[in-house]
Amino acid sequence: MAELDALRMQLADIDRGIMELVGKRNAIAKIIGERKAAAHEEVVVPSVETVVVKRYVDAGATAGVSAAAATRIARAVIDESVEVQGQIPRHAEPKKICVVGGNGAMGRWLSAFFAGRGHAVSVAVLDPANAKYPVMTVAEACNTAEVIVVSTPVTTATAVLAEIFASKTSALVFDILSVKSPVAEILGNMAGAGMNVCSVHPMFGPSAPSVAGRNVVVADCGCPPAVEEAAVLFSGGTILRMPLEEHDPAAAYVLGLSHAVNLAFSEALVRSGFSAEMLNAVSSTTFRKQVAVSREVSGENAALYYAIQRENPYNDAAVGHLADAVSELRTLGKEEFCERMAAGAAWYQA
Ligand SMILES: C=C(O[C@@H]1C=C(C(=O)O)C=C[C@H]1O)C(=O)O
Known part of the structure:
Protein backbone atom coordinates (compact mmCIF):
# COMPACT_ATOMS: atom_id res chain seq x y z
CA MET A 1 0.00 0.00 0.00
CA ALA A 2 2.77 2.38 1.02
CA GLU A 3 4.48 1.60 -2.29
CA LEU A 4 1.34 2.45 -4.30
CA ASP A 5 0.90 5.67 -2.34
CA ALA A 6 4.47 6.67 -3.12
CA LEU A 7 3.98 5.96 -6.82
CA ARG A 8 0.74 7.96 -6.82
CA MET A 9 2.59 10.87 -5.26
CA GLN A 10 5.03 10.71 -8.16
CA LEU A 11 2.10 10.80 -10.61
CA ALA A 12 0.63 13.77 -8.75
CA ASP A 13 3.89 15.68 -9.19
CA ILE A 14 3.94 14.89 -12.88
CA ASP A 15 0.27 15.91 -13.27
CA ARG A 16 0.92 19.27 -11.64
CA GLY A 17 3.91 19.70 -13.95
CA ILE A 18 1.76 18.97 -16.98
CA MET A 19 -0.77 21.61 -15.88
CA GLU A 20 2.04 24.09 -15.31
CA LEU A 21 3.23 23.47 -18.87
CA VAL A 22 -0.28 23.87 -20.29
CA GLY A 23 -0.55 27.14 -18.39
CA LYS A 24 2.75 28.33 -19.90
CA ARG A 25 1.52 27.24 -23.32
CA ASN A 26 -1.73 29.21 -22.79
CA ALA A 27 0.27 32.31 -21.89
CA ILE A 28 2.17 32.18 -25.19
CA ALA A 29 -1.04 31.41 -27.12
CA LYS A 30 -2.54 34.51 -25.50
CA ILE A 31 0.21 36.71 -26.95
CA ILE A 32 -0.37 35.13 -30.37
CA GLY A 33 -4.11 35.77 -29.87
CA GLU A 34 -3.52 39.44 -29.07
CA ARG A 35 -1.66 39.85 -32.36
CA LYS A 36 -4.52 38.14 -34.21
CA ALA A 37 -7.11 40.32 -32.48
CA ALA A 38 -5.25 43.48 -33.48
CA ALA A 39 -5.11 42.27 -37.10
CA HIS A 40 -8.75 41.02 -37.11
CA GLU A 41 -7.53 37.55 -38.02
CA GLU A 42 -9.31 34.29 -37.34
CA VAL A 43 -8.17 32.50 -34.18
CA VAL A 44 -8.01 28.99 -35.61
CA VAL A 45 -5.33 28.25 -38.19
CA PRO A 46 -5.99 24.66 -39.36
CA SER A 47 -2.62 24.32 -41.17
CA VAL A 48 -0.73 25.18 -37.96
CA GLU A 49 -2.90 22.78 -35.94
CA THR A 50 -2.03 19.93 -38.30
CA VAL A 51 1.67 20.56 -37.63
CA VAL A 52 1.05 20.72 -33.86
CA VAL A 53 -0.87 17.42 -33.79
CA LYS A 54 1.93 15.74 -35.77
CA ARG A 55 4.46 17.15 -33.30
CA TYR A 56 2.58 15.46 -30.43
CA VAL A 57 2.31 12.16 -32.30
CA ASP A 58 6.03 12.19 -33.19
CA ALA A 59 7.13 13.19 -29.68
CA GLY A 60 4.70 10.60 -28.30
CA ALA A 61 6.29 7.87 -30.40
CA THR A 62 9.67 8.70 -28.87
CA ALA A 63 8.25 8.93 -25.35
CA GLY A 64 6.20 5.74 -25.50
CA VAL A 65 2.78 7.43 -25.82
CA SER A 66 0.27 5.94 -28.27
CA ALA A 67 -0.63 7.99 -31.35
CA ALA A 68 -4.28 7.97 -30.25
CA ALA A 69 -3.48 9.42 -26.82
CA ALA A 70 -0.99 11.92 -28.28
CA THR A 71 -3.69 13.11 -30.70
CA ARG A 72 -6.28 13.51 -27.92
CA ILE A 73 -3.81 15.43 -25.74
CA ALA A 74 -2.86 17.66 -28.70
CA ARG A 75 -6.56 18.36 -29.34
CA ALA A 76 -7.17 19.19 -25.68
CA VAL A 77 -4.30 21.68 -25.40
CA ILE A 78 -5.11 23.27 -28.79
CA ASP A 79 -8.80 23.64 -27.87
CA GLU A 80 -7.74 25.23 -24.60
CA SER A 81 -5.42 27.73 -26.28
CA VAL A 82 -8.13 28.54 -28.84
CA GLU A 83 -10.55 29.33 -25.99
CA VAL A 84 -7.91 31.49 -24.29
CA GLN A 85 -7.47 33.41 -27.54
CA GLY A 86 -11.26 33.59 -27.97
CA GLN A 87 -11.61 35.45 -24.67
CA ILE A 88 -9.36 38.30 -25.83
CA PRO A 89 -11.53 41.35 -26.46
CA ARG A 90 -11.51 42.52 -30.05
CA HIS A 91 -11.64 46.25 -30.35
CA ALA A 92 -13.98 47.03 -33.19
CA GLU A 93 -15.26 50.52 -33.88
CA PRO A 94 -18.02 50.76 -31.20
CA LYS A 95 -21.51 50.53 -32.67
CA LYS A 96 -25.02 51.01 -31.33
CA ILE A 97 -26.39 47.48 -31.67
CA CYS A 98 -30.00 46.49 -30.95
CA VAL A 99 -30.72 42.78 -30.53
CA VAL A 100 -34.37 42.04 -31.30
CA GLY A 101 -35.27 39.01 -29.21
CA GLY A 102 -32.48 39.87 -26.80
CA ASN A 103 -34.05 37.81 -23.99
CA GLY A 104 -33.75 34.53 -25.90
CA ALA A 105 -30.82 32.20 -25.38
CA MET A 106 -28.95 33.34 -28.49
CA GLY A 107 -30.16 36.92 -27.96
CA ARG A 108 -28.50 36.91 -24.55
CA TRP A 109 -25.34 35.35 -26.01
CA LEU A 110 -25.15 37.99 -28.74
CA SER A 111 -25.85 40.87 -26.34
CA ALA A 112 -23.05 39.77 -24.00
CA PHE A 113 -20.74 39.07 -26.94
CA PHE A 114 -21.22 42.52 -28.50
CA ALA A 115 -21.14 44.32 -25.14
CA GLY A 116 -17.89 42.48 -24.36
CA ARG A 117 -16.42 43.98 -27.53
CA GLY A 118 -17.28 47.49 -26.44
CA HIS A 119 -20.45 48.02 -28.46
CA ALA A 120 -23.44 49.86 -26.98
CA VAL A 121 -26.04 47.10 -26.77
CA SER A 122 -29.78 47.53 -26.44
CA VAL A 123 -32.55 44.96 -26.81
CA ALA A 124 -36.08 44.87 -28.20
CA VAL A 125 -37.96 42.27 -26.17
CA LEU A 126 -41.46 41.12 -25.25
CA ASP A 127 -40.66 41.06 -21.54
CA PRO A 128 -38.71 44.23 -20.61
CA ALA A 129 -38.68 43.29 -16.91
CA ASN A 130 -36.31 40.42 -17.75
CA ALA A 131 -33.99 42.41 -20.00
CA LYS A 132 -30.32 42.71 -19.10
CA TYR A 133 -29.67 45.69 -21.41
CA PRO A 134 -31.52 48.96 -22.11
CA VAL A 135 -34.82 48.24 -23.86
CA MET A 136 -36.14 49.94 -26.97
CA THR A 137 -38.86 49.14 -29.51
CA VAL A 138 -38.06 47.89 -33.00
CA ALA A 139 -39.27 51.28 -34.30
CA GLU A 140 -36.81 53.10 -32.02
CA ALA A 141 -34.03 50.73 -33.09
CA CYS A 142 -34.75 51.58 -36.73
CA ASN A 143 -34.27 55.27 -35.91
CA THR A 144 -31.26 55.10 -33.63
CA ALA A 145 -29.34 51.81 -33.92
CA GLU A 146 -26.42 51.30 -36.29
CA VAL A 147 -26.88 47.53 -36.28
CA ILE A 148 -30.14 45.60 -35.81
CA VAL A 149 -29.86 41.88 -35.13
CA VAL A 150 -33.03 39.82 -35.51
CA SER A 151 -32.67 36.99 -32.99
CA THR A 152 -36.30 35.88 -32.73
CA PRO A 153 -37.89 32.49 -33.43
CA VAL A 154 -38.46 31.71 -37.13
CA THR A 155 -42.21 32.23 -36.65
CA THR A 156 -41.89 35.92 -35.73
CA ALA A 157 -38.83 36.90 -37.77
CA THR A 158 -40.75 37.74 -40.95
CA ALA A 159 -43.03 40.20 -39.13
CA VAL A 160 -40.03 41.85 -37.44
CA LEU A 161 -38.16 42.11 -40.75
CA ALA A 162 -41.30 43.58 -42.39
CA GLU A 163 -41.41 46.31 -39.74
CA ILE A 164 -37.70 47.03 -40.27
CA PHE A 165 -38.20 47.02 -44.05
CA ALA A 166 -41.04 49.54 -43.78
CA SER A 167 -38.82 51.89 -41.75
CA LYS A 168 -36.18 52.03 -44.54
CA THR A 169 -33.55 52.24 -41.79
CA SER A 170 -29.95 52.81 -42.85
CA ALA A 171 -28.73 50.46 -40.08
CA LEU A 172 -26.97 47.20 -40.88
CA VAL A 173 -29.70 44.56 -40.50
CA PHE A 174 -29.25 40.81 -40.22
CA ASP A 175 -31.13 37.82 -38.78
CA ILE A 176 -29.47 34.80 -37.17
CA LEU A 177 -32.07 32.18 -38.09
CA SER A 178 -31.08 28.53 -38.49
CA VAL A 179 -33.43 28.27 -41.47
CA LYS A 180 -33.32 30.96 -44.15
CA SER A 181 -36.02 29.96 -46.65
CA PRO A 182 -38.88 31.61 -44.70
CA VAL A 183 -37.05 34.99 -44.76
CA ALA A 184 -35.22 34.74 -48.10
CA GLU A 185 -37.83 36.71 -50.02
CA ILE A 186 -38.08 39.64 -47.63
CA LEU A 187 -34.28 39.81 -47.19
CA GLY A 188 -33.90 39.91 -50.99
CA ASN A 189 -36.54 42.63 -51.24
CA MET A 190 -34.83 44.68 -48.55
CA ALA A 191 -31.49 44.43 -50.37
CA GLY A 192 -33.25 45.22 -53.66
CA ALA A 193 -34.62 48.40 -52.09
CA GLY A 194 -31.06 49.46 -51.23
CA MET A 195 -31.07 48.51 -47.56
CA ASN A 196 -27.89 47.41 -45.78
CA VAL A 197 -28.91 43.83 -45.10
CA CYS A 198 -27.42 40.33 -44.94
CA SER A 199 -28.10 37.09 -43.06
CA VAL A 200 -25.92 35.50 -40.40
CA HIS A 201 -25.93 32.01 -38.94
CA PRO A 202 -23.69 31.30 -35.97
CA MET A 203 -23.19 27.52 -36.25
CA PHE A 204 -23.19 27.05 -32.48
CA GLY A 205 -25.51 27.40 -29.52
CA PRO A 206 -25.61 29.75 -26.56
CA SER A 207 -23.22 27.62 -24.49
CA ALA A 208 -20.25 28.53 -26.73
CA PRO A 209 -17.64 30.31 -24.57
CA SER A 210 -16.43 32.41 -27.49
CA VAL A 211 -16.61 32.74 -31.25
CA ALA A 212 -13.05 31.43 -31.68
CA GLY A 213 -12.84 28.29 -33.75
CA ARG A 214 -16.57 28.33 -34.41
CA ASN A 215 -18.18 28.69 -37.80
CA VAL A 216 -20.21 31.78 -38.58
CA VAL A 217 -22.02 31.78 -41.91
CA VAL A 218 -22.47 35.28 -43.30
CA ALA A 219 -24.87 35.03 -46.23
CA ASP A 220 -25.27 37.52 -49.05
CA CYS A 221 -28.87 38.36 -49.95
CA GLY A 222 -27.95 41.05 -52.50
CA CYS A 223 -25.93 43.60 -50.53
CA PRO A 224 -22.23 42.49 -50.46
CA PRO A 225 -21.01 45.43 -48.28
CA ALA A 226 -23.38 44.29 -45.52
CA VAL A 227 -21.65 40.90 -45.54
CA GLU A 228 -18.28 42.53 -44.87
CA GLU A 229 -19.70 44.79 -42.16
CA ALA A 230 -21.28 41.80 -40.38
CA ALA A 231 -18.12 39.70 -40.77
CA VAL A 232 -16.11 42.30 -38.83
CA LEU A 233 -18.58 42.05 -35.93
CA PHE A 234 -17.79 38.32 -35.62
CA SER A 235 -14.05 38.65 -36.18
CA GLY A 236 -12.11 35.83 -34.54
CA GLY A 237 -14.69 33.26 -35.61
CA THR A 238 -14.28 31.16 -38.72
CA ILE A 239 -16.31 33.23 -41.18
CA LEU A 240 -17.87 31.47 -44.14
CA ARG A 241 -19.35 33.76 -46.79
CA MET A 242 -21.99 32.28 -49.08
CA PRO A 243 -24.96 33.29 -51.21
CA LEU A 244 -28.15 33.09 -49.11
CA GLU A 245 -29.70 30.40 -51.32
CA GLU A 246 -26.82 28.04 -50.54
CA HIS A 247 -27.53 28.08 -46.81
CA ASP A 248 -30.59 25.85 -46.46
C1 LIG B 1 -1.63 29.19 -31.01
C2 LIG B 1 -2.19 29.45 -32.19
O1 LIG B 1 -3.58 29.51 -32.40
C3 LIG B 1 -4.37 28.35 -32.60
C4 LIG B 1 -3.96 27.31 -31.65
C5 LIG B 1 -2.92 26.47 -31.95
C6 LIG B 1 -2.23 25.73 -30.86
O2 LIG B 1 -2.70 25.74 -29.73
O3 LIG B 1 -1.18 25.13 -31.12
C7 LIG B 1 -2.53 26.34 -33.28
C8 LIG B 1 -3.13 27.04 -34.28
C9 LIG B 1 -4.26 27.93 -34.06
O4 LIG B 1 -5.44 27.26 -34.49
C10 LIG B 1 -1.38 29.74 -33.39
O5 LIG B 1 -1.91 30.32 -34.33
O6 LIG B 1 -0.19 29.40 -33.37
Whole structure:
Protein backbone atom coordinates (compact mmCIF):
# COMPACT_ATOMS: atom_id res chain seq x y z
CA MET A 1 0.00 0.00 0.00
CA ALA A 2 2.77 2.38 1.02
CA GLU A 3 4.48 1.60 -2.29
CA LEU A 4 1.34 2.45 -4.30
CA ASP A 5 0.90 5.67 -2.34
CA ALA A 6 4.47 6.67 -3.12
CA LEU A 7 3.98 5.96 -6.82
CA ARG A 8 0.74 7.96 -6.82
CA MET A 9 2.59 10.87 -5.26
CA GLN A 10 5.03 10.71 -8.16
CA LEU A 11 2.10 10.80 -10.61
CA ALA A 12 0.63 13.77 -8.75
CA ASP A 13 3.89 15.68 -9.19
CA ILE A 14 3.94 14.89 -12.88
CA ASP A 15 0.27 15.91 -13.27
CA ARG A 16 0.92 19.27 -11.64
CA GLY A 17 3.91 19.70 -13.95
CA ILE A 18 1.76 18.97 -16.98
CA MET A 19 -0.77 21.61 -15.88
CA GLU A 20 2.04 24.09 -15.31
CA LEU A 21 3.23 23.47 -18.87
CA VAL A 22 -0.28 23.87 -20.29
CA GLY A 23 -0.55 27.14 -18.39
CA LYS A 24 2.75 28.33 -19.90
CA ARG A 25 1.52 27.24 -23.32
CA ASN A 26 -1.73 29.21 -22.79
CA ALA A 27 0.27 32.31 -21.89
CA ILE A 28 2.17 32.18 -25.19
CA ALA A 29 -1.04 31.41 -27.12
CA LYS A 30 -2.54 34.51 -25.50
CA ILE A 31 0.21 36.71 -26.95
CA ILE A 32 -0.37 35.13 -30.37
CA GLY A 33 -4.11 35.77 -29.87
CA GLU A 34 -3.52 39.44 -29.07
CA ARG A 35 -1.66 39.85 -32.36
CA LYS A 36 -4.52 38.14 -34.21
CA ALA A 37 -7.11 40.32 -32.48
CA ALA A 38 -5.25 43.48 -33.48
CA ALA A 39 -5.11 42.27 -37.10
CA HIS A 40 -8.75 41.02 -37.11
CA GLU A 41 -7.53 37.55 -38.02
CA GLU A 42 -9.31 34.29 -37.34
CA VAL A 43 -8.17 32.50 -34.18
CA VAL A 44 -8.01 28.99 -35.61
CA VAL A 45 -5.33 28.25 -38.19
CA PRO A 46 -5.99 24.66 -39.36
CA SER A 47 -2.62 24.32 -41.17
CA VAL A 48 -0.73 25.18 -37.96
CA GLU A 49 -2.90 22.78 -35.94
CA THR A 50 -2.03 19.93 -38.30
CA VAL A 51 1.67 20.56 -37.63
CA VAL A 52 1.05 20.72 -33.86
CA VAL A 53 -0.87 17.42 -33.79
CA LYS A 54 1.93 15.74 -35.77
CA ARG A 55 4.46 17.15 -33.30
CA TYR A 56 2.58 15.46 -30.43
CA VAL A 57 2.31 12.16 -32.30
CA ASP A 58 6.03 12.19 -33.19
CA ALA A 59 7.13 13.19 -29.68
CA GLY A 60 4.70 10.60 -28.30
CA ALA A 61 6.29 7.87 -30.40
CA THR A 62 9.67 8.70 -28.87
CA ALA A 63 8.25 8.93 -25.35
CA GLY A 64 6.20 5.74 -25.50
CA VAL A 65 2.78 7.43 -25.82
CA SER A 66 0.27 5.94 -28.27
CA ALA A 67 -0.63 7.99 -31.35
CA ALA A 68 -4.28 7.97 -30.25
CA ALA A 69 -3.48 9.42 -26.82
CA ALA A 70 -0.99 11.92 -28.28
CA THR A 71 -3.69 13.11 -30.70
CA ARG A 72 -6.28 13.51 -27.92
CA ILE A 73 -3.81 15.43 -25.74
CA ALA A 74 -2.86 17.66 -28.70
CA ARG A 75 -6.56 18.36 -29.34
CA ALA A 76 -7.17 19.19 -25.68
CA VAL A 77 -4.30 21.68 -25.40
CA ILE A 78 -5.11 23.27 -28.79
CA ASP A 79 -8.80 23.64 -27.87
CA GLU A 80 -7.74 25.23 -24.60
CA SER A 81 -5.42 27.73 -26.28
CA VAL A 82 -8.13 28.54 -28.84
CA GLU A 83 -10.55 29.33 -25.99
CA VAL A 84 -7.91 31.49 -24.29
CA GLN A 85 -7.47 33.41 -27.54
CA GLY A 86 -11.26 33.59 -27.97
CA GLN A 87 -11.61 35.45 -24.67
CA ILE A 88 -9.36 38.30 -25.83
CA PRO A 89 -11.53 41.35 -26.46
CA ARG A 90 -11.51 42.52 -30.05
CA HIS A 91 -11.64 46.25 -30.35
CA ALA A 92 -13.98 47.03 -33.19
CA GLU A 93 -15.26 50.52 -33.88
CA PRO A 94 -18.02 50.76 -31.20
CA LYS A 95 -21.51 50.53 -32.67
CA LYS A 96 -25.02 51.01 -31.33
CA ILE A 97 -26.39 47.48 -31.67
CA CYS A 98 -30.00 46.49 -30.95
CA VAL A 99 -30.72 42.78 -30.53
CA VAL A 100 -34.37 42.04 -31.30
CA GLY A 101 -35.27 39.01 -29.21
CA GLY A 102 -32.48 39.87 -26.80
CA ASN A 103 -34.05 37.81 -23.99
CA GLY A 104 -33.75 34.53 -25.90
CA ALA A 105 -30.82 32.20 -25.38
CA MET A 106 -28.95 33.34 -28.49
CA GLY A 107 -30.16 36.92 -27.96
CA ARG A 108 -28.50 36.91 -24.55
CA TRP A 109 -25.34 35.35 -26.01
CA LEU A 110 -25.15 37.99 -28.74
CA SER A 111 -25.85 40.87 -26.34
CA ALA A 112 -23.05 39.77 -24.00
CA PHE A 113 -20.74 39.07 -26.94
CA PHE A 114 -21.22 42.52 -28.50
CA ALA A 115 -21.14 44.32 -25.14
CA GLY A 116 -17.89 42.48 -24.36
CA ARG A 117 -16.42 43.98 -27.53
CA GLY A 118 -17.28 47.49 -26.44
CA HIS A 119 -20.45 48.02 -28.46
CA ALA A 120 -23.44 49.86 -26.98
CA VAL A 121 -26.04 47.10 -26.77
CA SER A 122 -29.78 47.53 -26.44
CA VAL A 123 -32.55 44.96 -26.81
CA ALA A 124 -36.08 44.87 -28.20
CA VAL A 125 -37.96 42.27 -26.17
CA LEU A 126 -41.46 41.12 -25.25
CA ASP A 127 -40.66 41.06 -21.54
CA PRO A 128 -38.71 44.23 -20.61
CA ALA A 129 -38.68 43.29 -16.91
CA ASN A 130 -36.31 40.42 -17.75
CA ALA A 131 -33.99 42.41 -20.00
CA LYS A 132 -30.32 42.71 -19.10
CA TYR A 133 -29.67 45.69 -21.41
CA PRO A 134 -31.52 48.96 -22.11
CA VAL A 135 -34.82 48.24 -23.86
CA MET A 136 -36.14 49.94 -26.97
CA THR A 137 -38.86 49.14 -29.51
CA VAL A 138 -38.06 47.89 -33.00
CA ALA A 139 -39.27 51.28 -34.30
CA GLU A 140 -36.81 53.10 -32.02
CA ALA A 141 -34.03 50.73 -33.09
CA CYS A 142 -34.75 51.58 -36.73
CA ASN A 143 -34.27 55.27 -35.91
CA THR A 144 -31.26 55.10 -33.63
CA ALA A 145 -29.34 51.81 -33.92
CA GLU A 146 -26.42 51.30 -36.29
CA VAL A 147 -26.88 47.53 -36.28
CA ILE A 148 -30.14 45.60 -35.81
CA VAL A 149 -29.86 41.88 -35.13
CA VAL A 150 -33.03 39.82 -35.51
CA SER A 151 -32.67 36.99 -32.99
CA THR A 152 -36.30 35.88 -32.73
CA PRO A 153 -37.89 32.49 -33.43
CA VAL A 154 -38.46 31.71 -37.13
CA THR A 155 -42.21 32.23 -36.65
CA THR A 156 -41.89 35.92 -35.73
CA ALA A 157 -38.83 36.90 -37.77
CA THR A 158 -40.75 37.74 -40.95
CA ALA A 159 -43.03 40.20 -39.13
CA VAL A 160 -40.03 41.85 -37.44
CA LEU A 161 -38.16 42.11 -40.75
CA ALA A 162 -41.30 43.58 -42.39
CA GLU A 163 -41.41 46.31 -39.74
CA ILE A 164 -37.70 47.03 -40.27
CA PHE A 165 -38.20 47.02 -44.05
CA ALA A 166 -41.04 49.54 -43.78
CA SER A 167 -38.82 51.89 -41.75
CA LYS A 168 -36.18 52.03 -44.54
CA THR A 169 -33.55 52.24 -41.79
CA SER A 170 -29.95 52.81 -42.85
CA ALA A 171 -28.73 50.46 -40.08
CA LEU A 172 -26.97 47.20 -40.88
CA VAL A 173 -29.70 44.56 -40.50
CA PHE A 174 -29.25 40.81 -40.22
CA ASP A 175 -31.13 37.82 -38.78
CA ILE A 176 -29.47 34.80 -37.17
CA LEU A 177 -32.07 32.18 -38.09
CA SER A 178 -31.08 28.53 -38.49
CA VAL A 179 -33.43 28.27 -41.47
CA LYS A 180 -33.32 30.96 -44.15
CA SER A 181 -36.02 29.96 -46.65
CA PRO A 182 -38.88 31.61 -44.70
CA VAL A 183 -37.05 34.99 -44.76
CA ALA A 184 -35.22 34.74 -48.10
CA GLU A 185 -37.83 36.71 -50.02
CA ILE A 186 -38.08 39.64 -47.63
CA LEU A 187 -34.28 39.81 -47.19
CA GLY A 188 -33.90 39.91 -50.99
CA ASN A 189 -36.54 42.63 -51.24
CA MET A 190 -34.83 44.68 -48.55
CA ALA A 191 -31.49 44.43 -50.37
CA GLY A 192 -33.25 45.22 -53.66
CA ALA A 193 -34.62 48.40 -52.09
CA GLY A 194 -31.06 49.46 -51.23
CA MET A 195 -31.07 48.51 -47.56
CA ASN A 196 -27.89 47.41 -45.78
CA VAL A 197 -28.91 43.83 -45.10
CA CYS A 198 -27.42 40.33 -44.94
CA SER A 199 -28.10 37.09 -43.06
CA VAL A 200 -25.92 35.50 -40.40
CA HIS A 201 -25.93 32.01 -38.94
CA PRO A 202 -23.69 31.30 -35.97
CA MET A 203 -23.19 27.52 -36.25
CA PHE A 204 -23.19 27.05 -32.48
CA GLY A 205 -25.51 27.40 -29.52
CA PRO A 206 -25.61 29.75 -26.56
CA SER A 207 -23.22 27.62 -24.49
CA ALA A 208 -20.25 28.53 -26.73
CA PRO A 209 -17.64 30.31 -24.57
CA SER A 210 -16.43 32.41 -27.49
CA VAL A 211 -16.61 32.74 -31.25
CA ALA A 212 -13.05 31.43 -31.68
CA GLY A 213 -12.84 28.29 -33.75
CA ARG A 214 -16.57 28.33 -34.41
CA ASN A 215 -18.18 28.69 -37.80
CA VAL A 216 -20.21 31.78 -38.58
CA VAL A 217 -22.02 31.78 -41.91
CA VAL A 218 -22.47 35.28 -43.30
CA ALA A 219 -24.87 35.03 -46.23
CA ASP A 220 -25.27 37.52 -49.05
CA CYS A 221 -28.87 38.36 -49.95
CA GLY A 222 -27.95 41.05 -52.50
CA CYS A 223 -25.93 43.60 -50.53
CA PRO A 224 -22.23 42.49 -50.46
CA PRO A 225 -21.01 45.43 -48.28
CA ALA A 226 -23.38 44.29 -45.52
CA VAL A 227 -21.65 40.90 -45.54
CA GLU A 228 -18.28 42.53 -44.87
CA GLU A 229 -19.70 44.79 -42.16
CA ALA A 230 -21.28 41.80 -40.38
CA ALA A 231 -18.12 39.70 -40.77
CA VAL A 232 -16.11 42.30 -38.83
CA LEU A 233 -18.58 42.05 -35.93
CA PHE A 234 -17.79 38.32 -35.62
CA SER A 235 -14.05 38.65 -36.18
CA GLY A 236 -12.11 35.83 -34.54
CA GLY A 237 -14.69 33.26 -35.61
CA THR A 238 -14.28 31.16 -38.72
CA ILE A 239 -16.31 33.23 -41.18
CA LEU A 240 -17.87 31.47 -44.14
CA ARG A 241 -19.35 33.76 -46.79
CA MET A 242 -21.99 32.28 -49.08
CA PRO A 243 -24.96 33.29 -51.21
CA LEU A 244 -28.15 33.09 -49.11
CA GLU A 245 -29.70 30.40 -51.32
CA GLU A 246 -26.82 28.04 -50.54
CA HIS A 247 -27.53 28.08 -46.81
CA ASP A 248 -30.59 25.85 -46.46
CA PRO A 249 -29.43 23.01 -48.74
CA ALA A 250 -26.26 22.68 -46.61
CA ALA A 251 -28.06 23.29 -43.29
CA ALA A 252 -30.40 20.39 -44.12
CA TYR A 253 -27.34 18.16 -43.58
CA VAL A 254 -25.28 19.92 -40.93
CA LEU A 255 -28.36 20.58 -38.80
CA GLY A 256 -31.46 18.72 -40.02
CA LEU A 257 -29.88 15.35 -40.77
CA SER A 258 -27.56 15.29 -37.77
CA HIS A 259 -30.38 16.24 -35.39
CA ALA A 260 -32.66 13.62 -36.98
CA VAL A 261 -30.08 10.85 -36.54
CA ASN A 262 -29.70 11.67 -32.87
CA LEU A 263 -33.40 12.18 -32.17
CA ALA A 264 -34.18 8.84 -33.85
CA PHE A 265 -31.41 7.13 -31.84
CA SER A 266 -32.87 8.45 -28.57
CA GLU A 267 -36.37 7.45 -29.70
CA ALA A 268 -35.18 3.90 -30.47
CA LEU A 269 -33.64 3.67 -26.98
CA VAL A 270 -36.89 4.85 -25.38
CA ARG A 271 -38.78 2.21 -27.38
CA SER A 272 -36.27 -0.51 -26.47
CA GLY A 273 -37.62 -0.86 -22.96
CA PHE A 274 -34.05 -1.05 -21.60
CA SER A 275 -32.98 1.45 -18.96
CA ALA A 276 -30.08 3.85 -19.60
CA GLU A 277 -28.35 2.31 -16.60
CA MET A 278 -28.54 -1.19 -18.10
CA LEU A 279 -27.32 -0.26 -21.58
CA ASN A 280 -24.57 2.04 -20.29
CA ALA A 281 -23.30 -0.83 -18.17
CA VAL A 282 -22.75 -2.94 -21.31
CA SER A 283 -21.87 -0.01 -23.60
CA SER A 284 -19.53 -0.46 -26.56
CA THR A 285 -17.12 2.19 -27.82
CA THR A 286 -19.52 3.34 -30.52
CA PHE A 287 -22.54 3.30 -28.21
CA ARG A 288 -20.74 5.44 -25.66
CA LYS A 289 -19.77 8.04 -28.28
CA GLN A 290 -23.24 8.02 -29.83
CA VAL A 291 -24.95 8.34 -26.44
CA ALA A 292 -22.79 11.35 -25.60
CA VAL A 293 -23.96 13.19 -28.72
CA SER A 294 -27.59 12.04 -28.66
CA ARG A 295 -27.93 12.86 -25.00
CA GLU A 296 -26.73 16.41 -25.63
CA VAL A 297 -29.09 16.82 -28.59
CA SER A 298 -32.06 15.54 -26.54
CA GLY A 299 -31.58 18.42 -24.09
CA GLU A 300 -31.59 21.19 -26.70
CA ASN A 301 -34.33 23.73 -27.44
CA ALA A 302 -37.26 21.63 -28.76
CA ALA A 303 -39.12 24.50 -30.45
CA LEU A 304 -35.99 25.48 -32.37
CA TYR A 305 -35.24 21.87 -33.30
CA TYR A 306 -38.81 21.47 -34.53
CA ALA A 307 -38.40 24.53 -36.76
CA ILE A 308 -35.10 23.16 -38.09
CA GLN A 309 -36.86 19.88 -39.03
CA ARG A 310 -39.99 21.49 -40.46
CA GLU A 311 -39.14 24.91 -41.91
CA ASN A 312 -36.17 24.00 -44.08
CA PRO A 313 -37.63 22.78 -47.38
CA TYR A 314 -34.44 20.83 -48.14
CA ASN A 315 -34.72 18.80 -44.95
CA ASP A 316 -37.17 16.29 -46.36
CA ALA A 317 -34.66 15.08 -48.94
CA ALA A 318 -31.82 14.88 -46.39
CA VAL A 319 -33.86 13.01 -43.81
CA GLY A 320 -35.36 10.93 -46.63
CA HIS A 321 -31.87 9.63 -47.45
CA LEU A 322 -31.51 8.66 -43.81
CA ALA A 323 -34.88 6.87 -43.73
CA ASP A 324 -34.07 5.03 -46.97
CA ALA A 325 -30.59 4.07 -45.80
CA VAL A 326 -31.92 2.71 -42.50
CA SER A 327 -34.70 0.72 -44.11
CA GLU A 328 -32.37 -0.69 -46.78
CA LEU A 329 -29.84 -1.71 -44.13
CA ARG A 330 -32.31 -4.31 -42.92
CA THR A 331 -32.46 -6.19 -46.22
CA LEU A 332 -29.11 -5.54 -47.99
CA GLY A 333 -27.13 -8.59 -49.08
CA LYS A 334 -23.65 -8.98 -47.63
CA GLU A 335 -21.82 -7.82 -50.75
CA GLU A 336 -23.87 -4.66 -51.10
CA PHE A 337 -23.58 -3.99 -47.39
CA CYS A 338 -19.78 -4.14 -47.68
CA GLU A 339 -19.81 -1.92 -50.77
CA ARG A 340 -21.90 0.72 -49.03
CA MET A 341 -19.70 0.69 -45.97
CA ALA A 342 -16.65 1.20 -48.22
CA ALA A 343 -18.42 4.02 -50.08
CA GLY A 344 -19.07 5.70 -46.73
CA ALA A 345 -15.41 5.42 -45.75
CA ALA A 346 -14.38 6.83 -49.14
CA TRP A 347 -16.74 9.80 -48.71
CA TYR A 348 -14.96 10.79 -45.49
CA GLN A 349 -11.52 10.34 -47.09
CA ALA A 350 -12.24 12.58 -50.06
C1 LIG B 1 -1.63 29.19 -31.01
C2 LIG B 1 -2.19 29.45 -32.19
O1 LIG B 1 -3.58 29.51 -32.40
C3 LIG B 1 -4.37 28.35 -32.60
C4 LIG B 1 -3.96 27.31 -31.65
C5 LIG B 1 -2.92 26.47 -31.95
C6 LIG B 1 -2.23 25.73 -30.86
O2 LIG B 1 -2.70 25.74 -29.73
O3 LIG B 1 -1.18 25.13 -31.12
C7 LIG B 1 -2.53 26.34 -33.28
C8 LIG B 1 -3.13 27.04 -34.28
C9 LIG B 1 -4.26 27.93 -34.06
O4 LIG B 1 -5.44 27.26 -34.49
C10 LIG B 1 -1.38 29.74 -33.39
O5 LIG B 1 -1.91 30.32 -34.33
O6 LIG B 1 -0.19 29.40 -33.37
